[in-house]
Amino acid sequence: xxxxxxxxxxxxxxxxxxxxxxxxxxxxxxxxxxxxxxxxxxxxxxxxxxxxxxxxxxxxxxxxxxxxxxxxxxxxxxxxxxxxxxxxxxxxxxxxxxxxxxxxxxxxxxxxxxxxxxxxxxxxxxxxxxxxxxxxxxxxxxxxxxxxxxxxxxxxxxxxxxxxxxxxxxxxxxxxxxxxxxxxxxxxxxxxxxxxxxxxxxxxxxxxxxxxxxxxxxxxxxxxxxxxxxxxxxxxxxxxxxxxxxxxxxxxxx
Amino acid sequence: xxxxxxxxxxxxxxxxxxxxxxxxxxxxxxxxxxxxxxxxxxxxxxxxxxxxxxxxxxxxxxxxxxxxxxxxxxxxxxxxxxxxxxxxxxxxxxxxxxxxxxxxxxxxxxxxxxxxxxxxxxxxxxxxxxxxxxxxxxxxxxxxxxxxxxxxxxxxxxxxxxxxxxxxxxxxxxxxxxxxxxxxxxxxxxxxxxxxxxxxxxxxxxxxxxxxxxxxxxxxxxxxxxxxxxxxxxxxxxxxxxxxxxxxxxxxxxxxxxxxxxxxxxxxxxxxxxxxxxxxxxxxxxxxxxxxxxxxxxxxxxxxxxxxxxxxxxxxxxxxxxxxxxxxxxx
Amino acid sequence: xxxxxxxxxxxxxxxxxxxxxxxxxxxxxxxxxxxxxxxxxxxxxxxxxxxxxxxxxxxxxxxxxxxxxxxxxxxxxxxxxxxxxxxxxxxxxxxxxxxxxxxxxxxxxxxxxxxxxxxxxxxxxxxxxxxxxxxxxxxxxxxxxxxxxxxxxxxxxxxxxxxxxxxxxxxxxxxxxxxxxxxxxxxxxxxxxxxxxxxxxxxxxxxxxxxxxxxxxxxxxxxxxxxxxxxxxxxxxxxxxxxxxxxxxxxxxxxxxxxxxxxxxxxxxxxxxxxxxxxxxxxxxxxxxxx
Ligand SMILES: Nc1ncnc2c1ncn2[C@@H]1O[C@H](COP(=O)(O)OP(=O)(O)OP(=O)(O)O)[C@@H](O)[C@H]1O
Ligand SMILES: [Mg+2]
Numbered sequence: 001x002x003x004x005x006x007x008x009x010x011x012x013x014x015x016x017x018x019x020x021x022x023x024x025x026x027x028x029x030x031x032x033x034x035x036x037x038x039x040x041x042x043x044x045x046x047x048x049x050x051x052x053x054x055x056x057x058x059x060x061x062x063x064x065x066x067x068x069x070x071x072x073x074x075x076x077x078x079x080x081x082x083x084x085x086x087x088x089x090x091x092x093x094x095x096x097x098x099x100x101x102x103x104x105x106x107x108x109x110x111x112x113x114x115x116x117x118x119x120x121x122x123x124x125x126x127x128x129x130x131x132x133x134x135x136x137x138x139x140x141x142x143x144x145x146x147x148x149x150x151x152x153x154x155x156x157x158x159x160x161x162x163x164x165x166x167x168x169x170x171x172x173x174x175x176x177x178x179x180x181x182x183x184x185x186x187x188x189x190x191x192x193x194x195x196x197x198x199x200x201x202x203x204x205x206x207x208x209x210x211x212x213x214x215x216x217x218x219x220x221x222x223x224x225x226x227x228x229x230x231x232x233x234x235x236x237x238x239x240x241x242x243x244x245x246x247x248x249x250x251x252x253x254x
Numbered sequence: 255x256x257x258x259x260x261x262x263x264x265x266x267x268x269x270x271x272x273x274x275x276x277x278x279x280x281x282x283x284x285x286x287x288x289x290x291x292x293x294x295x296x297x298x299x300x301x302x303x304x305x306x307x308x309x310x311x312x313x314x315x316x317x318x319x320x321x322x323x324x325x326x327x328x329x330x331x332x333x334x335x336x337x338x339x340x341x342x343x344x345x346x347x348x349x350x351x352x353x354x355x356x357x358x359x360x361x362x363x364x365x366x367x368x369x370x371x372x373x374x375x376x377x378x379x380x381x382x383x384x385x386x387x388x389x390x391x392x393x394x395x396x397x398x399x400x401x402x403x404x405x406x407x408x409x410x411x412x413x414x415x416x417x418x419x420x421x422x423x424x425x426x427x428x429x430x431x432x433x434x435x436x437x438x439x440x441x442x443x444x445x446x447x448x449x450x451x452x453x454x455x456x457x458x459x460x461x462x463x464x465x466x467x468x469x470x471x472x473x474x475x476x477x478x479x480x481x482x483x484x485x486x487x488x489x490x491x492x493x494x495x496x497x498x499x500x501x502x503x504x505x506x507x508x509x510x511x512x513x514x515x516x517x518x519x520x521x522x523x524x525x526x527x528x529x530x531x532x533x534x535x536x537x538x539x540x541x542x543x544x545x546x547x548x549x550x551x552x553x554x555x556x557x558x559x560x561x562x563x564x565x566x567x568x569x570x571x572x573x574x575x576x577x578x579x580x581x582x583x584x585x
Numbered sequence: 586x587x588x589x590x591x592x593x594x595x596x597x598x599x600x601x602x603x604x605x606x607x608x609x610x611x612x613x614x615x616x617x618x619x620x621x622x623x624x625x626x627x628x629x630x631x632x633x634x635x636x637x638x639x640x641x642x643x644x645x646x647x648x649x650x651x652x653x654x655x656x657x658x659x660x661x662x663x664x665x666x667x668x669x670x671x672x673x674x675x676x677x678x679x680x681x682x683x684x685x686x687x688x689x690x691x692x693x694x695x696x697x698x699x700x701x702x703x704x705x706x707x708x709x710x711x712x713x714x715x716x717x718x719x720x721x722x723x724x725x726x727x728x729x730x731x732x733x734x735x736x737x738x739x740x741x742x743x744x745x746x747x748x749x750x751x752x753x754x755x756x757x758x759x760x761x762x763x764x765x766x767x768x769x770x771x772x773x774x775x776x777x778x779x780x781x782x783x784x785x786x787x788x789x790x791x792x793x794x795x796x797x798x799x800x801x802x803x804x805x806x807x808x809x810x811x812x813x814x815x816x817x818x819x820x821x822x823x824x825x826x827x828x829x830x831x832x833x834x835x836x837x838x839x840x841x842x843x844x845x846x847x848x849x850x851x852x853x854x855x856x857x858x859x860x861x862x863x864x865x866x867x868x869x870x871x872x873x874x875x876x
Contacts, residue, residue: 050458074464086459088452090519090562090570099452102464105445109473112444113437123445141584145577146570162463320681322688367864373680374623378818379863381811382856393849503811507688514685546696553689554671561677 001026001201002047002170007056007066009039009046009225016042018225019056024170029192029202031212033236034222035245040205041083043222044172047203048080049073060170074103079168081159083175083205089148093139093158096147097130100162133165153184160188170201177208189215213237221245270439273522274432281428285421294420300532301427302489307512307524308438309481314510315518315563316442317474318454320373322506323380326387327479329501330357331486333391333398336407336496346410350487354480361479362472369471384503391498403497410491423492430488434481438521450474451519511549515556517566526565593723595840601729601798602812603836604736607829608791609813610820611743612784614828617817618760619780622680625687626667628810629694630788632803634660635796636702637789639709649712657789664785665778667694672781673774698803711797732794739790740829743783747825756780808852812839815859835859 002024009017017039024030032040045051047058049070058066060076079100087096098105105126106112111119134140137157142150147158156176163171173192177185189211196202196215206212212219212233219236221229223245229236236242265272285294310324334353338344344352368379391398398404410417410426417426441447453460453467461467490496508531516527530552535545560567609631616624637659641652671690677683711728718725747753755771756779791813792806799805812835820831835855842854 048462050462070458070461071464071466073462080462082459082462086456086462088455088459090455091448091451095448095451099448099460099463099465102445102449105448107444107446107449107465107470109446112446113441115440115444119444126445141581144573146574149574314681318681320684368860371863374617374684374814374822375818375863377623377684378814379860382815382860382863385808385811385856386853386860389850389852393853503807507692510685510688511692518681543700544696546699547693548696550689550691550693550696554686554693557677557682557686557689558675561675561679561682 001061002203003059004043004047005057005059007043007046007058008054009042009051010054015225017046017053017222020222020225020227021056022220022227022230024201024203025218026201027196027199028217029196029204029215031204031206031216031219032222033206033209033212033219037224038222039225040222041174042225044080044174044203044205048078048172074166074168077167077169078172079163079166079170080172081163081174081176083178085155085159087147087155087159087162090146092144092146093134093150093154094127094130094143096158097133097139097161097165098126100165101126101130103166130165133161137161153180156180156184156188160191164195168200170203171195172203172205174205175207176204177206177211185211270443274436274439277435278428278432281424281432285424289421291420294424296532296536298420298423298427298492300529301424301431302485302492303509303512303528303532304431304525305434305488306482306485307509307516307528308434308521309478310509311513311516311519311521311524312438312441312450313474313478314513315520315523315566316447316450316454317471318518319369319471319475320377321380321475321478322377322503322510323382323384323387324478324482324509325501325503325505326380326384327357327361327482328486328489328505328509329387329391329498330360331483332490332496332501333404333486334483335487335490336404337397339491340404340407346408346487346491350484353487354483357483358476358480361476365472365475365479369468369475381503381506384501384506388498388502391501398498401498403495405495407490407494407496409494410488417491427488427492430484434484435521435525442519442521446470446473454519508549511553514563515552517560517563517569519562520566520569523563523565527563590722591844593721595844596837597720597723597725597729599837599840600833601732601836602795602839603816603833604732605791605795605809605832606813606816606835607832608736608739608787608794609810610817610828610832611740611825612787612791613814613817614823614825615743615756615780615787616784618823619756619776620672620683622683622687623814624781624784625684625691625810626664626671626694627784627788627813628806629691629698630660630664630785631792631795631806631810631813632698632801633663633694633785633806634789634792635709635801635805636698636792636803638793638796639702639707639801642710649710653712653793656793657786660789660792661782661786663694664781664783664788667785668778668781673777695804695807702803704803707801709793709796709801726798728794728797735790735794739787740825743787744825746783752776752779812855815856819859819862 005021007017007020020043032043034040042051046053049068049072053066056066057064065073065076088099106119106122131140131143134143137160139154139157139161142154147155150158160176177188180188185208192202192204192215216233219231219233220227221236221242228245229239229242288294306324306328310321313319313321331353334356335346335349338349338353339346364383368376371379392401412426417423449460449465449470453465453470457467512527512531513524515530517523538545538548556564562570609627612627612630613624616622634656637656638652641647641655647655667690672686675686711726712731713727715726718727747757756776758771759773759776795809796805816832816835817828819835820827838858839851839855843851846854
């Protein structure tokens with residue numbers, strides 16, 4: 001589905017990603033793990049056009065998308081969340097989720113200022129769609145709240161809802177359960193599995209090993225920008241390189 | 255739903271349209287109660303500035319950009335209309351439209367390189383633009399009349415009737431202002447408006463959702479310049495005389511003050527802010543000396559208490575109160 | 586020969602204005618580096634310095650050196666006051682709002698100066714006797730030599746302050762990472778106050794140096810200050826040598842365009858070139874590449 005080839009990215013001479021290649025098979029959850037600073041977020045940013053990779057390619061079913069600007073990415077059916085919440089704090093929950101439908105929204109200038117009935121109806125349909133998504137994430141009661149006033153857990157769910165509302169084929173999740181309590185994490189974990197069962201291709205970045213082992217179909221391990229291991233959860237669990245990469249830094253990552 | 259609830263729901267659903275309608279009614283009948291040309295002149299001035307500040311608020315308040323040079327666009331509109339009508343004998347309406355289009359084009363050319371810039375770079379570029387325009391107005395006296403101004407601009411006319419007194423101008427400026435107000439309200443409720451608000455708060459996220467940030471910024475910039483130009487043209491025909499001092503950077507700062515006081519991202523706030531700043535010298539006449547200090551103080555106090563401006567700040571506060579009360583009622 | 590002398594004359598006049606722009610630009614930068622905002626009250630510190638010099642000379646009757654130092658000191662105090670009363674109470678960290686806040690403060694400062702000193706133009710005497718000297722074929726007023734010399738000294742003192750004193754090093758720490766600075770216990774409020782004092786002092790110095798040449802009024806600082814801002818932008822906002830270079834370049838450009846092109850349009854050339862630079866290389870010519 002999505003294949004990443006020889007992806008390389010340097011920040012001022014320091015490699016954050018060095019020649020990383022792997023595939024995300026369709027309808028599977030591929031999980032990217034690695035110690036802090038390994039380059040996981042950088043990889044997602046390169047794939048989604050937020051950063052421009054120095055070398056290498058990203059292909060979606062054979063089409064090169066590695067150099068597309070970030071605003072084109074959602075048109076390929078790709079959606080993502082950010083590690084440090086990237087919501088619009090002064091907009092309401094509903095508006096935040098609606099913004100996830102930009103790809104379908106009417107953004108023509110003339111239609112926007114005259115808002116003919118067709119445009120209004122279309123807007124109403126999008127609004128209903130967004131409300132449905134809020135229901136699914138138990139946020140309907142908060143629809144009119146400005147996101148800046150919500151708890152952290154609620155915000156994380158708003159971001160998930162925003163990513164999913166457009167019905168993407170591919171989803172990148174950057175640490176979706178970081179900072180959540182056990183109950184909330186479990187709910188997100190279930191949601192992720194449910195999405196996979198619906199046929200989504202998911203690239204997950206996560207530090208929570210219980211969750212990772214429970215949901216992943218395949219795991220890719222990065223360390224200091226290098227891909228050091230790749231395999232099923234069972235293989236990764238016993239891979240000495242991985243254990244070393246983590247143990248060597250256990251004090252920092254724990 | 256009881257009948258009362260239904261009515262309330264209807265009002266809530268159509269609140270924007272109803273408010274605009276009410277404003278239109280009030281202004282339509284206003285001259286019946288107030289026929290003093292002096293006061294009509296003041297409300298006309300509010301209408302003119304409102305057209306400018308609506309556009310500026312879309313740029314500053316919604317899209318979260320900064321412009322300290324919009325008086326430059328107003329100047330281009332005013333002098334453009336003055337030259338085309340007084341010197342070349344064009345029809346004022348045609349001149350207004352052509353000038354607005356040209357100013358839009360100029361804004362596009364200025365905007366494409368400038369809007370890549372952010373924050374203080376944009377502030378500087380727009381200030382610089384204003385200073386350049388202002389200096390040209392002063393120095394190029396063969397065309398602009400120099401520091402003493404440009405006189406003899408013909409008034410507008412509608413179906414052959416010259417719009418040459420305050421009452422007639424009232425019925426020209428306010429319908430226009432209300433039309434622009436309505437279009438702006440439409441825009442901010444559309445997908446495009448949501449995109450603008452989004453990019454103002456987080457460009458990376460907005461872009462990742464499919465909003466073409468640079469294009470959206472340029473669109474509002476051009477729109478705000480066009481509105482500024484229209485305001486300038488109307489200003490020129492209203493007073494039949496313009497001079498460069500009406501378009502200095504201090505005017506730009508005053509326009510920004512109107513927008514900011516009223517509220518970043520509140521179209522209605524612009525109406526409030528504009529009215530306040532235009533009316534204040536009238537009612538604070540004996541404070542004439544303290545005018546600047548009062549302007550500045552209002553700006554500083556409002557921004558310290560409500561960083562998003564007065565109307566927006568109060569609106570957000572009220573909204574939160576209502577939501578909290580509803581929340582408590584439910585639990 | 587005549588044309589060479591003229592040329593040198595323009596060089597001196599450009600360097601003079603350029604030095605003043607550089608001083609103002611440094612004021613903009615110091616505050617920008619510690620607080621991340623553009624402080625538009627910088628332009629009023631310039632007028633205020635001139636006003637204080639005028640008052641201490643003629644109303645208080647101080648001798649020149651005392652009045653000179655007093656004016657700079659007074660402008661520095663005004664800077665601290667602006668930060669304490671005007672900016673610190675605001676809780677927002679939205680840069681757009683903070684910029685508008687400084688615009689409001691700037692309007693207030695100009696209003697106050699207009700009331701205290703009136704709208705009329707005033708003449709301020711130069712630092713020392715008005716007898717021109719000849720250097721490299723140019724006729725140069727002693728004030729110009731003072732301007733060049735004192736700017737040099739001010740830049741040197743500033744460089745020393747930021748490199749060698751603990752306060753200066755702290756301020757650089759805040760510039761590079763405000764949260765970390767707060768975490769290790771740097772007193773961020775004091776640093777902000779000091780940066781405003783420095784900005785005020787630099788603005789005041791620019792004011793006392795240039796007003797004997799330009800004449801003095803409550804809004805004399807606006808155009809000078811905005812050119813200082815332009816210089817800061819040209820120099821990349823943040824690197825001190827870049828900013829000084831930006832000031833001198835702007836001064837020279839302006840002087841030569843006034844001489845060889847049109848003096849009526851010298852502001853157009855100055856800001857026109859600035860716009861061009863912004864379009865082509867938005868980071869200024871010594872700016873760090875930023876996205
Ligand atoms: N914009 C940037 N500029 C410079 N360096 C960066 C930038 N973004 C990331 N880096 C560096 O690149 C390296 C990889 O960072 P990245 O955020 O991808 O790590 P990560 O694997 O996501 O870590 P974490 O688990 O903490 O989220 C780090 O050393 C980081 O400091
Ligand atoms: Mg990360």
